[in-house]
Amino acid sequence: xxxxxxAHAALIDKICTVNLQTTTEPFDAIVIGSGMSGGWAAKELxxxxxxxxxxxxxxxxxxxxDYITEHRAPWDAPFRGMEDRQRVxxxxxxxxxxxxxxxxxxxxxxxxxxxxxxxxxxxxxxxLWVRGYHLGGRSVMWGRQSYRLAPMDFEANxxxxxxxPWPVTYADVEPWYSYVERFVGISxxxxxxRQLPDSEFLPPMAMTGAELHTKAAIERTFPGRAMTIGRAxxxxxxxxGRAACHYCGPCDRGCSVGAYFSSLSSTLPAAQATGxxxxxxxxxxxxxxxxxxxxxxxxxxVIDRVTKEEMEFSANLVFLNASAVASAVILMNSATSRxxxxxxxxxxxxxxxxxxxxxKCGAYGTIPGxxxxxxxxxxPNGIYIPRYQNLPWDSSTNRDxxxxxxxxxxxxxxxxxxxxxxxxxxxxxxxxxLRKPGPWQFVMYPFGEVLANDDNRVELTDEVxxxxxxxxxxxxxxxxxxxxxxxAMVADGVAxxxxxxxxxxxxxxxxxRLGEGIHEMGTARMSDNPQTGCVDAFNRVxxxxxxxxxxxxxMTSAGCQNPSLTYMxxxxxxxxxxxxxxxxxxxxx
Amino acid sequence: xxDLLNPTLGRRAALRRLSGILGGIATAPLVxxxxxxxxxxEPTGYAFATLDAAQQRTIAALVDQVIPATDxxxxxxxxxxxxxxxxxxEWAEPDERQGFLDGLAAFDxxxxxxxxxxxxxxxxxxxxxxxxxxxxxxxxxxxxxxxPPPFFRMVKELTVVGYYTSRIGATEELRWNPAPGRWNPDLxxxxxMRAWA
Numbered sequence: 001x002x003x004x005x006x007a008h009a010a011l012i013d014k015i016c017t018v019n020l021q022t023t024t025e026p027f028d029a030i031v032i033g034s035g036m037s038g039g040w041a042a043k044e045l046x047x048x049x050x051x052x053x054x055x056x057x058x059x060x061x062x063x064x065x066d067y068i069t070e071h072r073a074p075w076d077a078p079f080r081g082m083e084d085r086q087r088v089x090x091x092x093x094x095x096x097x098x099x100x101x102x103x104x105x106x107x108x109x110x111x112x113x114x115x116x117x118x119x120x121x122x123x124x125x126x127x128l129w130v131r132g133y134h135l136g137g138r139s140v141m142w143g144r145q146s147y148r149l150a151p152m153d154f155e156a157n158x159x160x161x162x163x164x165p166w167p168v169t170y171a172d173v174e175p176w177y178s179y180v181e182r183f184v185g186i187s188x189x190x191x192x193x194r195q196l197p198d199s200e201f202l203p204p205m206a207m208t209g210a211e212l213h214t215k216a217a218i219e220r221t222f223p224g225r226a227m228t229i230g231r232a233x234x235x236x237x238x239x240x241g242r243a244a245c246h247y248c249g250p251c252d253r254g255c256s257v258g259a260y261f262s263s264l265s266s267t268l269p270a271a272q273a274t275g276x277x278x279x280x281x282x283x284x285x286x287x288x289x290x291x292x293x294x295x296x297x298x299x300x301x302v303i304d305r306v307t308k309e310e311m312e313f314s315a316n317l318v319f320l321n322a323s324a325v326a327s328a329v330i331l332m333n334s335a336t337s338r339x340x341x342x343x344x345x346x347x348x349x350x351x352x353x354x355x356x357x358x359x360k361c362g363a364y365g366t367i368p369g370x371x372x373x374x375x376x377x378x379x380p381n382g383i384y385i386p387r388y389q390n391l392p393w394d395s396s397t398n399r400d401x402x403x404x405x406x407x408x409x410x411x412x413x414x415x416x417x418x419x420x421x422x423x424x425x426x427x428x429x430x431x432x433x434l435r436k437p438g439p440w441q442f443v444m445y446p447f448g449e450v451l452a453n454d455d456n457r458v459e460l461t462d463e464v465x466x467x468x469x470x471x472x473x474x475x476x477x478x479x480x481x482x483x484x485x486x487x488a489m490v491a492d493g494v495a496x497x498x499x500x501x502x503x504x505x506x507x508x509x510x511x512x513r514l515g516e517g518i519h520e521m522g523t524a525r526m527s528d529n530p531q532t533g534c535v536d537a538f539n540r541v542x543x544x545x546x547x548x549x550x551x552x553x554x555m556t557s558a559g560c561q562n563p564s565l566t567y568m569x570x571x572x573x574x575x576x577x578x579x580x581x582x583x584x585x586x587x588x589x
Numbered sequence: 590x591x592d593l594l595n596p597t598l599g600r601r602a603a604l605r606r607l608s609g610i611l612g613g614i615a616t617a618p619l620v621x622x623x624x625x626x627x628x629x630x631e632p633t634g635y636a637f638a639t640l641d642a643a644q645q646r647t648i649a650a651l652v653d654q655v656i657p658a659t660d661x662x663x664x665x666x667x668x669x670x671x672x673x674x675x676x677x678x679e680w681a682e683p684d685e686r687q688g689f690l691d692g693l694a695a696f697d698x699x700x701x702x703x704x705x706x707x708x709x710x711x712x713x714x715x716x717x718x719x720x721x722x723x724x725x726x727x728x729x730x731x732x733x734x735x736x737p738p739p740f741f742r743m744v745k746e747l748t749v750v751g752y753y754t755s756r757i758g759a760t761e762e763l764r765w766n767p768a769p770g771r772w773n774p775d776l777x778x779x780x781x782m783r784a785w786a
Contacts, residue, residue: 071767074754074786080672081754085680206774247769374778377769378785416784417753417763421746424728426655426720434753435762437784 027053027278029317030300032285032330035137037551037567038321039263039271040180044575045319046276053278053313054268057305057322058110058133060281061140063264067254069104077103098130098518100141105252108132108141116465117325118473127474128515129325135281136264137323138518139564141252144233144260144380145408146186147561148177148197152392157557159392160402163353163452166556167528167537170197176569183270184261184568185239187381188231194393196386196406196561203236204229205381210367210411210440214500218385221499224397225388230381230408233261233565242266249378260380282306284467287333288318288547290343297343297547303467317546317578317587321571324354324552328458328523329472331534331541331549344534344541344549350524351459353452354476355558357517360510361486363493364443365502367411374413374437382410382445385496387560389488401484405448405560407493413437442502444493448485449560450478452522456514476514486512519563521552539574545587548574635671638678639686645670646709647697648744654720655748661762664752672751673744685737692740696723759786 028050031041038054045052074080083103088096095101095109110131119126132138151170158165174197181200189204207215207229215227234251235244242258242265251260258265271277282305289299289312299314320327328351332342342350389404391397415438420430456476463471490507497505514520527533530542535554541547550571552563559566581587637645652664652673677686700708704715711719726732727741737743752758759765765786 073756073765073767074759075756077754079676079680080750082676082680082750205772208774211774245772247772248767372778373775374782375772375774376776377766377772379772379774413784417749417758417786420749420753421742424724426724426745427657427717428659431656431659431762434749435783437778 027051027313027315029053029319030055030313030315031319031321032300033057033137033321033323033326033551034135034263034268034279035132035321035323035551036139036142036263036564037571038137038319039139039267040568040571041319041321041548041550041575042263042271042277043267044572045317045579046271046274048575048579049274049276050317050579051276051278052271053280053315054271055283055285055300055302055313056135056137056279056281057284058135058137058281060279061135061264063258063269064254064256067256068107069253070256071248072104072253079103094128095130097128098516100143100252100518101130104250105141108134108252114466116471118461118463118471120473120475126513127476128513129474129520130515130518131323135279136262136268139262140254140264142262142564143562144251145384145562146181146184146188146199146231146233146565147384148199149173149559149561149566150193150195150197152195153557153559153561155392156403162402164349164525164527164532164556167526172537173566173569173573176573177565180565180568180572183240184233184266184565185235185242186231186233186565187229187236189228191226191228193226193228193386195388195391196384199231199565201231202239205232205234205236205379207383208370208375208411208440209373210370210442211383213369214367214411214442214496214502215383217500218496222388222496224391224394225385225496227383227385230384230410232381234380235259240266245380247377247379249380251380284469285322285330286310286467286469287330288320288343289314290334290336290339290544292336292338295545297544303469305467308467317582318548319571319575319578320547320549320553321551324521324523324555325458325472325474327549327551327553329460329470331524332460333470343544343547344524346530346542347527347532347534349454349532350534352454352457353522353525354456354458354474354514354520355450355452355522355555356476356514357447357519357558357560357562358450358478358482358486358512358514359445359447359517360512361490361508362407362409362444362446363490363497363505363507364441365497365500365505366439367442367500367502368440369501370440373440379412382408384408385444399485399488401481401488403449403451403481403485403560405446405485405489407444407446407496409443409445411440411442413440415439415441439504442497442500444496446489446493447517447560447562448482448489449558450514451481452525452557453477453479458523474515478512478514519552519558521555521558521563524549524553525556526554527556538577539570540577545581546578548578550574635668635674637671637674639690640670640674640677643707644690644693645674647693647707648673650709650716651696651720651744652748652752654716655745656752662757664748667752667755667757669748669751669755672755673747676747688737689740689743692743696740753786 029045029052031054034056042054091111094112154166157163186199187202190198245259284303286301288297291298334343385407387404387406389399417434420434460470524534539548539550648670649665652669656664697707763786
């Protein structure tokens, strides 16, 4: 049987990871980090002909083979989904607080005892830094929801005179959204929302009857509000040599057929296919080598995670994609006499203004009238209600907070046997009841924008970890705007469920800690001048022409949309800029 | 479709059936990942580390009252007593473990006091009546919330989790499908149709 997919599968079976020691052969480019944005940097650089070294601080992972819990039956999990609690308390006491962490995905999350950070003393709501240290990074465990930012998101800071104005417009980024979407494969429905531009879509996943009912009720009752199917980097048809989704459900255990986008399924194999890619795992970057005379970065200092050996790699071009906190730390650790506070930190803003998306509040209810309906398959996706508050073109949408939130969620009969332990009854009656699917429950799960607040920050302590790296302290709290927004996030959810005729409506308002959204961003914000930010409009560190930061660190404001798609688009755009600069001589090589 | 995972089903037959179910989209990595999931039934040789022989008898009899054998096996046959022991031995904190064991002793003492014998030795209707009475007490609307939860609530929760995540519970009592191959958001639910595990 000969099929392009087989050739692709053979290729992605082996993304070779080598154990380079210091080498005299310079690379054209080094990419620090192999996650969502690092994978894109590697693909674009390699495809443009640059010999590229990708440094990943975590372990090597092989696509497919290392998805050790994929399709694992529930009875094969030693604790049947209840987690290896004693080990978690000892080694993953922070990571286990992340929503997607469970017994089947625990191995994707870092060991907290080894990978240390500090928070403010005596603060109960400490920052949560969720990480995945392995080839592919968090692109392996991400939520796959993919949304463009809108023109209003890029304009918000300037319009409100709040924070740093974005030096780019939506029009600058739009072609790059399209460019990455055509490769990633985003399933969704084109709706023409002004506040949520359409992507280049693969066919959408279908809604359940209870969702269609709720959508109709919301759109009828609240003019200006709309509900659409989630926009997800999950294939609804074969795409770029990757297979369509088979609807097993838990994507974040890994998908051997590559039905969801990750560095392992998509970008690193594309980079590998060029013959220009070298990957070195277990490579913790300490700092960048800055040459004062050449006025540029010339290489990267690395500590081997396992042997603790120190080494250096050189290149003409460096892309920093270590994730928002880690990239800021690397820039701080790279301080020189010319840049005593860290590279790109002439403004003093490096590490400051860390953002996330706040959530963990909302509403739920039972949608009656569909008791005789059920479904086949596990749709790894939900619904989306785009932001409808504070739309700049409609003052009737103004609220007592700025910016806004959108809802994820959806309706399913997922409360199956899990309802058993909370209800009265035993014996045949209990068993017969639990044989039936649970009620159609609709969950309204909002995600809101967090403003850039310079008190929320990453800084270096004087303590060092086992690799001799200074341990970061991360400080972050919600401010008044987000707290007001949360009240509306709950109340609006209830109102929309009521409009849909839901019964047994309930609300939840759990404590949320900054970072819990796993969308931490903004530590090296983009600006048009070195006094107000860290990177320029092309993600290039101010005054250092061959150093780019294209992970979430560059975000100048957060929007309320899941951010990965935006990181990808800006990364492809930045690589294009770097290579064009090399060609036209602006960037000497 | 759980017989896909039956190791006695030939590999070629499994491949053929799988590719039929997936409408021809089955790829080598998917198939190998599914077949790689083939495992023998519940380990029968579990070595109990916490519950002694008498406690095991009590637990086996108790979980079978919570989820009895009907047209499918009950909780004891599905290996719930071993799961309870594993949770007590490797998951619970020492005080939680002791609290559970104390609750178990109190439960048997109540059986003896009310009916003249340890729980496992009672006849079936008496066992059922006692467990129904305790369930009604524990889940009464006016029952105060308790931390730690009452012994019976812990037993019931472990029985439900242990049973419906077992091979028997997931594949014989409910339906489990590791690779549906498609998403159909709306179909008629018939009386014979069971919940997805």
